[in-house]
Amino acid sequence: MALFTRLQSVAVSRTPAGYAARGELSDHIYNMSLKLAVDQDLVITAVEGRMIRYTTDRCPLGLAALQEARGLKLDEPDFETRVRKSVGRPGCRHLAHLLVNAARSVVRARDLHQGKDRDA
Amino acid sequence: MDYIYHIQTRVEKAGGLIRSLAEGADEVFRARVAVEVRPGGLEIERADVEIISGGPDPADLAEPLARLKGVRVGSGMTKIVTGLFQDSACPRLAELYLEAMEAVILALTRPLLADFHGRLGRPAQGEDAWLNPAVLDKAGRAELLVQSPRLAGSCAAFPKEED
Numbered sequence A: 001m002a003l004f005t006r007l008q009s010v011a012v013s014r015t016p017a018g019y020a021a022r023g024e025l026s027d028h029i030y031n032m033s034l035k036l037a038v039d040q041d042l043v044i045t046a047v048e049g050r051m052i053r054y055t056t057d058r059c060p061l062g063l064a065a066l067q068e069a070r071g072l073k074l075d076e077p078d079f080e081t082r083v084r085k086s087v088g089r090p091g092c093r094h095l096a097h098l099l100v101n102a103a104r105s106v107v108r109a110r111d112l113h114q115g116k117d118r119d120a
Numbered sequence B: 001m002d003y004i005y006h007i008q009t010r011v012e013k014a015g016g017l018i019r020s021l022a023e024g025a026d027e028v029f030r031a032r033v034a035v036e037v038r039p040g041g042l043e044i045e046r047a048d049v050e051i052i053s054g055g056p057d058p059a060d061l062a063e064p065l066a067r068l069k070g071v072r073v074g075s076g077m078t079k080i081v082t083g084l085f086q087d088s089a090c091p092r093l094a095e096l097y098l099e100a101m102e103a104v105i106l107a108l109t110r111p112l113l114a115d116f117h118g119r120l121g122r123p124a125q126g127e128d129a130w131l132n133p134a135v136l137d138k139a140g141r142a143e144l145l146v147q148s149p150r151l152a153g154s155c156a157a158f159p160k161e162e163d
Helices: A059-069 A079-088 A093-119 B058-068 B077-085 B092-120 B138-147
Strands: A002-014 A018-027 A031-039 A044-053 B003-014 B017-025 B030-037 B044-053
Touching: A002 A093, A002 B092, A018 A093, A031 A093, A044 A059, A044 A093, A059 A079, A059 A093, A079 A093, A093 B003, A093 B092, B003 B092, B017 B044, B017 B092, B030 B092, B044 B058, B044 B092, B058 B077, B058 B092, B077 B092, B092 B138
Parallel strands: none
Antiparallel strands: A002 A018, A002 B003, A018 A031, A031 A044, B003 B017, B017 B030, B030 B044
């Protein structure tokens, strides 16, 4: 029997403005999701989250800290550190983790598409 | 949809050890990592990797895998594991090992939270309450802080000072 299971998925779409991503995290303790929009330069222009299952009555207050990620650039070297400090610590570290995975996926989607564009 | 990435993590007992597996997959890359951790000290006793597609030859990963042995699951692991794989042919394997290691912590936390929710949980409020039958209110959070003081200041649920 599993002691713990976690599923995470991120789906990324190209948009006229840049990219949009939707991430979901579901495990034996938590369930949450987020939506992310970035421009062509990979700067976060909008982000919103939803907490569905959590552990304390204060956890949903952590959603507000997601807005600290607006303006951050996904491919900057300290992006993940800044997310963990500005979104995770004052908000929710699991939501920050999901945001980091969503950001990595957007960068990989961009890299894949740039490669495909070059190959076309 | 233009790109989809999945990560699946599972923690289970493996004899006297705790085994944690993480698999990540997108349209190009798919790999599965495993760590076996000794309860108590939480040091990694064994680390394995299976590259299914899009990754390096596992033979090229022998050095970082060997150096994972003895790394402790807990504070500081992100810096250590990222450093071990940053010069390898596949730095994203570090992400999967960290997923597996984080899952060990959550697996150990799960029964503690279940106990607190069983004794002190209150129904959640809002539209998703039916999915969330027990959350800790101020009294429950205070009791949890007594047991786990390191939580203080760690997130919105456990502010250093509460109004």
